[in-house]
Amino acid sequence: MSFSVASAVRPLGDGTYTASLPAEWTVGPKPHGGFLLALVARAAVDSARAAVPGADDLAPLAVSSQFLRAPEVGPALVRTHVRKAGRTATVVTSTLEQRGRSCVEASVTVGRLPTAPPDYADLPEMPAAPPADAIDLASMGAGGVYKLGAVCDVRLDQKGAGFLNGRVGDPLVLRLWARPLGERPDPYFALVAGDITMPVTFNLGRFGWSPTVQLTALLRADPAPGWLRVRVSCSAVHGQWFDEDAVVIDSTGRLVCQARQLALTPAT
The missing domain is CATH 2.40.160.210 (Acyl-CoA thioesterase, double hotdog domain)
Incomplete structure (x- = not known):
């Protein structure tokens, strides 16, 4: 669908x-x-x-x-x-x-939404398309957990995602690329992209359900066709509480969405 x-x-x-x-x-x-x-x-x-x-x-x-x-x-x-x-x-x-x-x-x-070029933008550097060795998250849907991978094309950069190899201690920063299947991304899909990652706390070895409690997203532009680049980071984990910031950039390099959420990570 x-x-x-x-x-x-x-x-x-x-x-x-x-x-x-x-x-x-x-x-x-x-x-x-x-x-x-x-x-x-x-x-x-x-x-x-x-x-x-x-x-x-x-x-x-x-x-x-x-x-x-x-x-x-x-x-x-x-x-x-x-x-x-x-x-x-x-x-x-x-x-x-x-x-x-x-x-x-x-x-x-x-x-x-603004249509003119931005007067200022300070954005993370990411290639417009995922690297050849990026992980297709559809392949990580073992047991039907990540069903989203069947209706979206989502790729995860292995660099920095230490949890993929059982490593703990990498910085809580992940890079992904996402696009809907069969249609171009729009501002509503940009909202999905702002929350499309697995929790960054996976890099702490904290796996399991990490429910969002509050999420605020800002839409900045209508995305161009192609991949949306998503950089997700965390500033602090205090007990079970953690924050997650996502920056979503379209195929032309334009900022389309910023999202910040407060969520709960499984207890250690």
């Missing part, structure tokens, strides 16, 4: 949308966090377009989300409320619910 089809939302006419959380867009048994972020952002943008007539070119600019509980694969509702409608920025709250319980709550700032 393509990303655009899988993440579609269907309006009911009162700011409420129906959605389906497909089994293909999961890690383990649970829907992928970046996919959920894209889904609530789609509903928010559609709601903003209804509130700002003639604004068909609106897109998410910022998505700040709280992950309250992990939803299950299957049907879900997204409830939106326009908090402010403006010519430059519209603010919409967007909540994904399942079985009457809130799972993801987000505040989405909606506007028009």
Whole structure:
């Protein structure tokens, strides 16, 4: 199932949308966090377009989300409320619910993505395409854990990913390349890319479920066709709490997404 089809939302006419959380867009048994972020952002943008007539070119600019509980694969509702409608920025709250319980709550700032070249950008250096020996994450989906690898092309740079060889102590920095299968990346897929990596704490030997608690993503441009380059890093691990910063760059070298999350790593 393509990303655009899988993440579609269907309006009911009162700011409420129906959605389906497909089994293909999961890690383990649970829907992928970046996919959920894209889904609530789609509903928010559609709601903003209804509130700002003639604004068909609106897109998410910022998505700040709280992950309250992990939803299950299957049907879900997204409830939106326009908090402010403006010519430059519209603010919409967007909540994904399942079985009457809130799972993801987000505040989405909606506007028009810049199209002019940036006046300043300080970005990590990464090649536009993955190296020949990059690991296809579809091959790491043993037991059906990483189902995302069947619907996205995701490659991991072996350099610095010491956990691949049982090594502990590498810096908590990973480099990946990602693109959806069968279509070009868009701003919503850039949200997925900002959360597409395995936890950087794998390099500490901490494996297992690492749930996101809070994630904020900034969209900076509409991605060009081709690979999205993703650099993920961590500043600190305190007990089970750790941060993860992702910088997403498109095939032309332009910044398209920045994401920062607070997450929990398995106890040692």
